Amino acid sequence: MADKQSACATCQPKGLCGGKGLTTLKEGAWANNPLAIQVLGICSALAVTNRLENSLVMGAALIFVCVGSNLIVSLLRKCTPYRIRMIAEVAIIATFVILFDQFLKAFYWDMSKQLGPYVGLIITNCIVMGRAEAFALQNPPILSIVDGIANGIGYAVILAIIGFFRELLGTGEIMGRTIPVFSEWYTPNQIMILAPGAFIALGIVIGIFNAIKGPAPEEKK
């Protein structure tokens, strides 16, 4: 909850749409990275990162859903009654998730099977909901799209990093292909593609992210 508050405070509209665009992009993708800093939406981040390919598809899914729902929520922000905004947001998000799910089922059946229930679980992904609630409700459509892209990218990049290392260390391959020297020399460590590896990998990524970014943002509050 505190995270949501701070996200709200940092993205108060100050200037024009154009000048705000870049700040919003940077804010979402780096300074307020949804995964590493706000620790939102980690369920899917952990579950699908056992292979790089899955991570990329999931990242794309989140960018799509986040942009779409931000746009619609922002367009409807003036005529959504405050009291039912939550259920309206959930309905909008669910619509986009269904679109993506049907798309995967139609064109990438294998991928859809591998991701299993996790595509559906984007609905309860707090990032999408959080952005709709904290940003799109107060900002014009264009800016909301930028915010959606920024947060989606922030999420997708971290996902790709974790997916890359988990697949590399867990199977010794990347995208299902062997790497010439590395794969022969390296003994795959199964634990990395199993559950514990996911937790540990994400923990280390968050730790490194904090180390690069400097002292924890909590101190500023």
Place this chain on the structure above:
Amino acid sequence: MTETSAWVIFIAAIFTNNILLTNFLGMCSFIACSGQIRTSLGLGTAVIFVMIMTTIINYVIYHFVLFPFNLVHLQFIVFIAVIAAFVQLVEMFVERFSPKLYFALGIFLPLITVNCAILGASLFMIIRNYSFMQSVGFGLGAGIGWAVAIVLLAGLRQKMRYSHVPKCFEGVAIAMVVTGVLAMTFMGFAGMVSIQ
């Protein structure tokens, strides 16, 4: 699959296929609310109750409404609506009939709507093609498994307050690593029973 008894699924959902430690569901509230054992117990109880009820309701809706009328593609939106409505309903009931319990669970109930473990349990039930009894076993087991995991982590985090953790790892980062170790421990149960 269909011949696995509900009891086996129940045990498996708690230990070998713990919904949190192997399927990573419900992580958000898991990390946010595992500061103290008391709080996590409250949340755990609420999750168990809501999970078993929503799995049953969603099972009935899926097999008697969505499937016969060919509306399967609407399952996400229907499930989430059922969960949200059910949580709201429970909240009103508890507030009316047991104010004491309401104050104990109060804050946690709304949080459960966005707990992915609840929706996840319903989706797994559909994907794995469980029968009714199996779904009941699964819902109950998954809820208990989730509660066990969060209480365990809360205990560990309480102890961890007195240990020296590298500065950049404080808070969430170290909690994740600890969860990783916890998940590894639970892997020791593998082979006891297995479901897929």
